[in-house]
Amino acid sequence: MSYLLLDGVTKRFGAFTAVDGVSLTIEEGEFVCFLGPSGCGKTTLLRTISGLEFPSQGRIVQAGRDVTRMPPRERDFGIVFQSYALFPNLTVRRNIAYGLENRGMSRSAIEARVDELLELVGLQEHAHKYPAQLSGGQQQRVALARALAPSPGLLLLDEPLSALDAKVRLYLRREIRDLQRRLGVTTIMVTHDQEEALSVADRILVMKDGRIEQIGTPIEIYQNPATPFVADFVGTMNFLKGRVEAPGICRLDGLTLRCRTASFHQGDPVVLAIRPEDVVLRDLERAPENRFQARVLHADFLGPYVRVEVGEGELGGVRLLVDCPINLVRERELREGTALTFALPAERIRLYRDGAG
């Protein structure tokens, strides 16, 4: 029995449909990320789950209870917003204790629970400070502790890291992940940062224009993007327009490529997609198919590797992005203008129907 079930959830604001028929089940203890560009409806979906918005259509079942029309206060969740929304006039301790009042807990029980959470997020020595006296990362942890204090069954995180510096972000996202694992609380996090989603989630839900594009584990999403949109949004992807010439063979702009055309018919217009890091540069003798030689047109140094744009030569007018490890660049003395031989492994090329997006 799944913990959270969404069945055809739709949310309209006037003529605008923010969430369009989303169905989804989330297991207890799972960490799910809603990923998508801004305006894709991921935050609206989260607010619908929390009861801050009511769906125009559809059903939401949480822990076996139909909560579709329940106001937030009757549901069971904790939430952390992008702004943290810490009460500025209350100390860290009182902020965390806020949700523990009105439950018939004794004062000492409340204090004990607050101490527990302070320890959990490592803010014991900051308990008596006001939010404005804390750093961004510390504030974020207070917000997390406050949301977790009443032991909610569901934790909702609305872009919780986007207001922080890159370094702090990296550190905190691991901390959130560890905390979630330890407490085993079912968690949904909204983010537009694909790297963040890939690194923390058990499953990722990619959204576009209010609809689900794909649901899957981070590896599935990255390696087998269901649509060109997902392929483009998660990681970097080369897209090449072509046509299926024969089973296992596509033609594009004078090039012939071997690839898996399983579900396509001869003559179908298709988009071929391959990731820059999937282009093979070494041991080319073991990859006889789809081998080309072309010239390096641009090279962007990105630290551990160089992303080069290749074209001309055997590629003709086609342009491709290729990631070259830095040691290979050194070895071959690659720079703009030098020639590069590479192969496009057939099993790494994905085909999409052209016109699908």
Added chain:
Amino acid sequence: MAVQVAVPPARAGLALKADVWLTRGFIVAIILYLVVALALPLATLLQKSFEVYEFRPEKVALAFYRDGAWQDAGRLSEWVERRGYVLNDGLRASERSRERFVDIIPKRERRGVERFRVTDLSAGGGLLLLEGRLSEPGETFELSRREFSRLRLRPEARFGFDNYRYYFATPALRSSITNSLFIATLTTLIVIPIAFGYAYALTRSCMPMKGFFKLVALVPILVPSLLPGIGLVYLFGKQGVLTPLLFGYDIYGPIGIVMASAFFTFPHAFLIILTALSIADARLYEAALSLRASPARIFWTVTLPGARYGLISAAFVVFTLVITDFGVPKVVGGTYNVLALDIYKQVIGQQNFQIGAVVSVVLLFPAAVAFAVDRMASRRQVALLTARAVPLQPEPKRRFDLLMLGFCGLVAVYILGILIMCQLAALFTFWPYNLTFSLKNYDFDRMDGGGWASYWNSVEMASWTALIGTAIVFSGAYIVEKIRGLFAARQGFQLLAMMPMAVPGMVLGLSYIFFFNNPANPLSFLYGTMAILVISTIVHFYTVSHLTAVTALKQMDAEFEAVSESLKQPLWRMFTRVTVPVCLPAILDIAIYLFVNAMTTVSAVVFLYSTRTTLASVAVLNMDDAGDIAPAAAMGMMIFYTNVAARLIQTLLARAVLARTQAWRRR
């Protein structure tokens, strides 16, 4: 780490359900308040302006019982004609006009008549009034001689444009429109440059004593607008010390009105322009300097455009204040008629409520237009404010700073001069003839206007207004800003909250007479009480207070309520634990704004006070009217000192409370 402390589930029972009903109930109550205290009275006023009253003696038939037989005595109109009787002394009939039959039919004609039959032939009835009873259509009253002497003729009421036609056909009334527009425009043209110069000096020069000058600029807010009029009369009147400066012109009239209006509108313009100038971005000036622009060019291309919305806003605020004010023209207007004063004269002087209503509608137009323009302008100014700017630090320039000091000194002398003149006049036995010190002018109990009781009534009224008004305004703004759902109700409320600013006080007061002083209204018991004064004053000053509250609330995180709800806490806990403490400075601002204005306002309450609820500001008006000018000045100064004290208390209170509750503001 394992969780050791068990957290019981929230009590999602009654308390939380009550929460929903509490907010709904509150928003309904507050909308109801604004509808009853604003929308309905205004609608009644509009309706009254179309009510036409006319005596119809031709619709009244008479018969006399004389010598044992009934004789036809014709129509009442024939009696009126035969005697050349002038109905209602030639004035336009209004709803309260009455004529006694025995005044129209002379005594000798009634000799020997034992009984009278009077028939109402009108279609609507109600032409005859006998001791509170009205005639039905076609009804015949058969009366004894004694009863006949008490019979009165009422004017017939119908709806039409006659009142407006009459208004625009009467030059004495019509000319008030141009007069009002003239003095409002002239005052605006004078005040805006002066206020700009003053604010410019405070923000862009390094002159000394800036704090002092800022305080002086705000002084006029603390006195009723009647006071500068009185001060000017002492300075420039028939026996004035400075009268020669007018070169033979009379202070009573447009000159006096403009001079006094400039005094009381100055701080309003000054504050708006000061805000506009203080948000200047130093980077723009540096850019202009690096492009080698001359100081004059910088002024015209950077300074003025940066403050343009502030200037527009200030201009329309001044215009509205002058055109809707009636205190100043009442004191120094002489025979110069203006719209706001016309309402007073028509209603209090001539009891002609219908024409009063027409003038009110006419006055609503410029006020509403000015209000709309001001709202648009100030919205843009706010947009400029949010930009991240580097504050400008002026550099000392000796000649410029001295020039600015001189200019501000002149303005300060004008403001303080009028005030000091009033205080002196109040303290001397009889300025300028008997210059011995005396407190007899403070012996208010011996004058018209209600005596010291008026003063204490005012303090009581202002305290209630500040207390209740702040609670209503802030809670209302909170619901508009922070509650999800109830969209239509919130929109409606927002609209109602903005309306009072466009409604001049005189218009509000008159509409209250129509609405509340109507026996058919179940709320008529409020008429003449302290409660109606408080209700009307809160409504009168609602908009500015509401905007202050909304601004403060907008600065709070939009998700506080959502977090609180997710933590299963009722809304009132959020409101009392977080919202109110964080917004306390704004709440105190609203309270003092309401208090000060309640102390000084005349316009709305002048129609609403009763003998038990006379007010200090109205006492100033009435004492001045009765010729007791020095006591009027004394009372005006009492209002001033009270407001100064209130402000001091507020400042101290704010400091004490802030020290305790706003520790979080310190980093």
